[in-house]
Amino acid sequence: MKLLKTDLQDVVIIEPTVFRDDRGWFFESFNEPRFHDELSKLGLPIPRSFIQDNHSSSQKGVLRGLHYQLAPHAQGKLVRVVSGSAYDVAVDIRKGSPTYGKWVGAELSAENHRMLWIPEGFAHGFVALEDNTHFLYKTTDVYSKELERSIKWDDPDLGIDWPAGADFIISEKDRQASPLKDADLPSLYTPGSTQALTLDIIGDSRGSLIALEKSSQIPFEFRRVYYIFGTQPEVSRGFHAHKDLRQLAVCVSGKCRMLMDNGVTKEEIWLDSPTKGVLINNLVWREMHDFSPDCVLVVFASHEYDEKDYIRNYKEFTNLVAAAAVSNEAV
Known part of the structure; x- marks a missing residue:
């Protein structure tokens, strides 16, 4: 072939x-x-x-x-x-x-x-x-x-x-x-971008339910789901980016502050409701701060765990972002 x-x-x-x-x-x-x-x-x-x-x-x-x-x-x-x-x-x-x-x-x-x-x-x-x-x-x-x-x-x-x-x-x-x-057209998927989502509630007098599946809410097939809980006071997490991985993060309980950095601009989003989510594309440096004691952060990931996909050094991350920008300009 x-x-x-x-x-x-x-x-x-x-x-x-x-x-x-x-x-x-x-x-x-x-x-x-x-x-x-x-x-x-x-x-x-x-x-x-x-x-x-x-x-x-x-x-x-x-x-x-x-x-x-x-x-x-x-x-x-x-x-x-x-x-x-x-x-x-x-x-x-x-x-x-x-x-x-x-x-x-x-x-x-x-x-x-x-x-x-x-x-x-x-x-x-x-x-x-x-x-x-x-x-x-x-x-x-x-x-x-x-x-x-x-x-x-x-x-x-x-x-x-x-x-x-x-x-x-x-x-x-x-x-x-x-x-x-x-025409009714699709948008370009852009590495280094994030998107805040409002998740649809299905509910009645008994309570509420939110269903997450591959759709406009999760625009990728997710192959791994994990959740973070019991984070100790004053502890921050993350401090990495991914080469290819895409994620959707939702706080199903409590709250935390998400800091996302695409190498050019930074954005903060509070995940403080199970109706809020943030879609994080690849080549985004992310940090998680200010976890409440009852915080449960659920993450849907496009791929299985692969340490080779992680970028854990911020300088390496900015170098990759700069190289990707030069490559896009040459297309």
């Missing part, structure tokens, strides 16, 4: 290793550990696991797109063609992204065996170049009619260079899609 960069940093073309002999050919169409390893080599994030497969058949000229879904059912897609050929397009629609509104296209065919990885936050579409074109794609979330959105395929602000000379066949729903400027 070889990953080829495109003009959009997060979108990559995948060329599988094909073994051929006089009988025909064989290749692995998907290998999750190898896929993750190759993404890591390019410094790209590891996606959620694929949980749905789709298969479509299109005649020559059929154009489908540009489609995407909003959180909490945003979809990353790994796409390929197993019969015929198609011109496949991905568009960065993440507000705040340095490549917002940019697109990339690639020809996928049964002959070249190429695949395209399109992460969450990108719109996707394709046009069939041959009759009986079969298109397969794996998705990181299930289909949601309520959260499905479309952008007009020929939006002049995008200027997609679709193949010339085709008599496009387009569904009425896709013809009615919004232009990019009017």
Whole structure:
């Protein structure tokens, strides 16, 4: 498996290793550990696991797109063609992204065996170049009619260079899609950022309940949950950052003061109610102070414990933040 960069940093073309002999050919169409390893080599994030497969058949000229879904059912897609050929397009629609509104296209065919990885936050579409074109794609979330959105395929602000000379066949729903400027779009996930959340209460005369699950409240899959309690008076905790880990912190009892530092600005938030939470992305230095005697701080984490992910030296942290800023400016 070889990953080829495109003009959009997060979108990559995948060329599988094909073994051929006089009988025909064989290749692995998907290998999750190898896929993750190759993404890591390019410094790209590891996606959620694929949980749905789709298969479509299109005649020559059929154009489908540009489609995407909003959180909490945003979809990353790994796409390929197993019969015929198609011109496949991905568009960065993440507000705040340095490549917002940019697109990339690639020809996928049964002959070249190429695949395209399109992460969450990108719109996707394709046009069939041959009759009986079969298109397969794996998705990181299930289909949601309520959260499905479309952008007009020929939006002049995008200027997609679709193949010339085709008599496009387009569904009425896709013809009615919004232009990019009017579309309901996702925001860019930004390392070094925090977000205060108000958690929804489910309750009646008997009392209250708050349910936390992967949704708009926790915009990542959490793989570890831990809680801090019994902290002694005058003790502060934290004093570290994480390279990749993302967290949601909630005081389910008592209170504490959270100090968060992204290397440029600092922010304080009091967690003093079970209805308050703070979403802490990676590359945020965090400290926890002023624990009340009855404080129970619960933390939902995106990954299992890994000491190599910790940044425990503040100077090392600021150096990493500065290096990340230079890298973003170069994109």
